[in-house]
Amino acid sequence: MDDAGFLADVVLAATRAQGRLPDDLDEAEWRAGFAEWTSEQIGADIPGSTTSVIESDGGRAGRLRVARGDGRIELCGIQLLPDLQGRGIGTAIIEQLKAEAAAAGVPLDLGVEKDNPDARRFYDRLGFVQVGEDEEEHKLRWSPEPGARSAASRPGRPRSRADAGRSRSARARLPAPGPRRG
Secondary structure, three states: OHHHOOOOOOHHHHHOOOOOOOOOOOOHHHHHHHHHHHHHHHHHHOEEOOOOOOOOOOOEEEEEEEEEEEEEEEEEEEEEOOHOOOOOOOHHHHHHHHHHHHOOOOOOEEEEEOHHHHHHHHHHHOOEEEEEEEOEEEEEEEEOOOOOOOOHHHOOOOOOOOHHOOOOEEEEOOOOOOOOOO
């Protein structure tokens, strides 16, 4: 299966496990549209945007989409296969993004759908605070402590090749998941 198809599977499986799929969803139509959107996103020239297949313990585990720029990092989406949730994989990814944001002296922003209270509790536990909302989402932010910005992240100095890149597909590799937590 190609990456775009796998990423669609992850989103559907995670949303289904949360009981959040609409009863009238035309899954084939949604899957085709999502795969097309993901392929366009991966191939587009969108500065700072990365869509990744999360890998853990040698297998594909989930989807991660991050945008960097405009003085912030935005977590645009993270989904894990349901049987891999609750094992610290998502927490490890978020902590890596928080460390990156702290090193750059920028906030880490995200939107969490209002009908997803489990995700909201997860982000609250990781130190995010609500800074706004719209009709569908709570807008959350994690901000580094003042003075946390490193010399390597000052304007005009590239932090890594990935920061200067265009939208692309990548692999985010993590250690093997731990035992499932309650």
